[in-house]
Amino acid sequence: MNQLTLVLPFALPNAELAADLLKVLQAPALAALLSRSSTCNLETFDNANRLLPHEAWLAHALGLSPAPNGEAARAAFAAQAMRGYGLAPEPGARYFLLHPAHLAVARTHISMEELRQLQLSEADGRTLFETARPYFDEIGQPLSYGDAGTWFMRADAWSDLQCATPDGATTQDLSVWMPEGEHARAARRLQNEVQMLWHEHPVNMAREERGLKAINTFWIWGGSLAKAEAVRCAASLHVANAPGWLAALAEPAQRDANPNSVLASTQDAIVVLDGLTEAAQAQEWGMWLQQLQALEADWFAPLLAALKDGRLGQLRLVLSHRDAWLDCTTSKHAQRKFWRAITLNKLKAS
Numbered sequence: 001m002n003q004l005t006l007v008l009p010f011a012l013p014n015a016e017l018a019a020d021l022l023k024v025l026q027a028p029a030l031a032a033l034l035s036r037s038s039t040c041n042l043e044t045f046d047n048a049n050r051l052l053p054h055e056a057w058l059a060h061a062l063g064l065s066p067a068p069n070g071e072a073a074r075a076a077f078a079a080q081a082m083r084g085y086g087l088a089p090e091p092g093a094r095y096f097l098l099h100p101a102h103l104a105v106a107r108t109h110i111s112m113e114e115l116r117q118l119q120l121s122e123a124d125g126r127t128l129f130e131t132a133r134p135y136f137d138e139i140g141q142p143l144s145y146g147d148a149g150t151w152f153m154r155a156d157a158w159s160d161l162q163c164a165t166p167d168g169a170t171t172q173d174l175s176v177w178m179p180e181g182e183h184a185r186a187a188r189r190l191q192n193e194v195q196m197l198w199h200e201h202p203v204n205m206a207r208e209e210r211g212l213k214a215i216n217t218f219w220i221w222g223g224s225l226a227k228a229e230a231v232r233c234a235a236s237l238h239v240a241n242a243p244g245w246l247a248a249l250a251e252p253a254q255r256d257a258n259p260n261s262v263l264a265s266t267q268d269a270i271v272v273l274d275g276l277t278e279a280a281q282a283q284e285w286g287m288w289l290q291q292l293q294a295l296e297a298d299w300f301a302p303l304l305a306a307l308k309d310g311r312l313g314q315l316r317l318v319l320s321h322r323d324a325w326l327d328c329t330t331s332k333h334a335q336r337k338f339w340r341a342i343t344l345n346k347l348k349a350s
Contacts, residue, residue: 001263002313005061006299007272009054009167010280011292011319011347012326017285018348025289027344029300033317033330034346036337040328043069045320050164050177051075053325054272057318061270062233062249064224075165076224077245078152080231084248085146089226094159097222097245098143098151099166100128102213109173113213115166116243116278120148120215124203128215131201132194139190150244153220158183163221168322171281179220191217238262241275259302263311273299280321307332319347 013021034040045053046069056073059065065074078095082088089095100120102113125148136143136153144152155161160181169177179187195217198204204214222245237250238257247255254261257271273295279287306312310332319326326346 001265001268001311003268003316004262004303004312004314005268005270005316005318006303007054007058007270007318007320008276008295009052009272009274009320010276010288012321012324013285013288013347014321015348021285021289022344022347025292025344027292027296027300028342029296029304030292031342031344032304032335033300033315034328034344035342036335036340037328037330038334040326040346042324042326044324045069047168047322049073050162050168052165052168052322053320054318055165055167057320057325058270058272062237063231064233074224075222077249078222079224079226080233081150081222081245081248082144082146082152082226083230084250085150087144087146087152089152090154091226091228093154093226094156094223095226096153096155096158096161096163096220098153099149099219100125100151100215101166101217101219102215103174103217104213109175111172112166112170112174112219114170114278114281115149115219118149118215119212122148124207124215125149127203128198128201131197132218135193135197136190141190146248147244150248151218155183155223158187158223161187161220161223163223165221166219167277167281169219187220191220194218236267236269238269238271240271240273242272243274246272246274259299259306263302263306304335307335 055075057068059075060068064076064080066072078097079089082095099115101115104111104113129145129151133143141153141155146152161183162180164177198215208214238254239247239250240257262269262271275291276288279291303315307315314329314331317328
């Protein structure tokens with residue numbers, strides 16, 4: 001393989017914790033990949049566009065957004081993700097991603113529960129979908145079902161609606177992350193209608209009896225126009241530990257990536273490993289360290305070996321947190337720079 005790009009959301013620790021976390025982390029392969037690089041740049045990111053750095057980078061890399069930063073950055077994933085679920089978006093129509101969600105009301109703000117922790121079964125997800133679908137049909141914005149936590153809505157007139165990604169909004173005060181634009185009021189009205197439909201629904205009553213959070217709303221985002229043909233991104237994309245919408249962007253055989261399967265490919269690849277996100281969002285740094293330690297054994301060490309023995313020509317690492325991404329490239333030649341000390345210090349620069 002000539003080039004592999006490894007995207008690691010939330011692999012950059014928070015600046016105030018970085019020094020302490022990196023004292024504990026034992027990751028010599030990652031340190032070698034970062035220290036002995038040919039290029040390495042920290043890109044700051046303005047998430048005023050209501051998405052996270054890795055989401056903007058990925059949308060651009062897959063040809064779904066014209067720019068990875070600035071006002072043009074968009075998380076336009078909906079139409080492409082539909083195809084991954086075997087759905088057929090109509091060319092020229094506008095679609096949005098919808099996720100069943102739980103909003104919690106605190107004394108000073110409203111927040112959204114981490115979607116990965118909702119434990120929504122297929123049976124319950126389908127039941128809630130069927131409860132809501134007639135209302136969407138009635139207003140001319142039909143729903144399509146992807147999986148329990150991933151639905152799609154067609155809304156051709158909502159081109160102005162500016163929505164935040166769920167990972168961007170999670171853990172935040174939602175007052176600054178709610179949809180904006182001319183149709184924002186219509187979107188809130190739609191949410192209110194669904195909240196009433198699901199209030200005291202048998203699915204939610206049963207969930208609460210099991211100690212689970214009620215599904216009391218949905219989150220909308222990812223608006224995009226469907227094109228006549230799918231963009232050429234699925235062939236190069238591999239994912240692991242990914243939420244449904246992200247997994248759907250890759251071919252089915254590439255949704256549980258491992259180094260052996262990726263390196264066996266003859267074409268360049270992008271690999272997104274999403275296993276760090278949940279721990280970082282919850283600020284569970286012990287779990288974050290465990291996950292990163294597992295990546296050292298499962299990915300960083302094998303890829304370093306592949307560089308050194310020539311099976312991999314070039315490795316690009318894209319590591320991010322909420323406000324920046326670190327973009328580093330290394331190769332067999334770069335790994336021969338023995339005079340460069342092997343450290344994890346570049347993770348502190350964020």
